[in-house]
Amino acid sequence: xxxxxxxxxxxxxxxxxxxxxxxxxxxxxxxxxxxxxxxxxxxxxxxxxxxxxxxxxxxxxxxxxxxxxxxxxxxxxxxxxxxxxxxxxxxxxxxxxxxxxxxxxxxxxxxxxxxxxxxxxxxxxxxxxxxxxxxxxxxxxxxxxxxxxxxxxxxx
Numbered sequence: 001x002x003x004x005x006x007x008x009x010x011x012x013x014x015x016x017x018x019x020x021x022x023x024x025x026x027x028x029x030x031x032x033x034x035x036x037x038x039x040x041x042x043x044x045x046x047x048x049x050x051x052x053x054x055x056x057x058x059x060x061x062x063x064x065x066x067x068x069x070x071x072x073x074x075x076x077x078x079x080x081x082x083x084x085x086x087x088x089x090x091x092x093x094x095x096x097x098x099x100x101x102x103x104x105x106x107x108x109x110x111x112x113x114x115x116x117x118x119x120x121x122x123x124x125x126x127x128x129x130x131x132x133x134x135x136x137x138x139x140x141x142x143x144x145x146x147x148x149x150x151x152x153x154x155x156x
Contacts, residue, residue, distance in 0.1 A: 004151035009038070009129030015122050016045070022117035023094065029127070030092040036085040037135040038128050040096070043080065045123025049073045050100060052112040065144050069115050075100035076107070077123070079114060084137040084149055093137045093147065 012033065016025040029035070054070040079098035086093050096114040101107035133152030139145045 002149075002151065004133055006133075007131045009131035010035075011129070012125075012127045014125045014127055016119045016125070018119060018121050019048075020119045022047070022050075022114070022119060022123065025119070026094055027092065030083065035083065035127065035129050036092060037130045038083045039130065040079070040081050040083070040094075040125055040127050042078070043123055043125040045077055046120040047072070047075050047077050047100065047117040047123075048120040050075060050077070050098070050117035051115040052098065052100070052110060053115065054110065054112050065146050070110070072100050072102055072110055074103045074120065075110075076103060077101075077117075081114075082135070082149055083127075084135040086136065095137065095147075095149070 010033075012029075012035075014029055016022060050072050051069045052072065053066055053068070055066060055068040056070070057068070059066065077098050077100045079096055081094055081096035083092050083094050085091075097112065098114040098117075099109055099111040101109045136150050137147040138150060139147050
């Protein structure tokens, strides 16, 4: 287990508008407001389409990360995640998970890691900046190269 006390910075209410790419809008928000790290405790909204981690083909190696994805369309979404800074390339790396109720299928849902999404109508987010410690997401070669959130000294 890793744990760190967080010193919080600013808190923002943000809306992404109809047709916007979710991750492009999030990157623009972070750049415009100089947010390098933080968390999204919750967001709600709708996506015209989204790609999430998943497969209908079964898992050949369940202990390994899955790099396949599935597409959902016209969904109501609830999600959250973390934001960590990559000093090597100078960008914020979000890690977002979402539960998406498919409107045209009795709101049956899918839950997974969000890879891409296009906003339908709007998405409403709360974003809380973390002032310290530093949060990064280096890849762990011992765990299939999965990027793992680290804090402070572990982040260096």
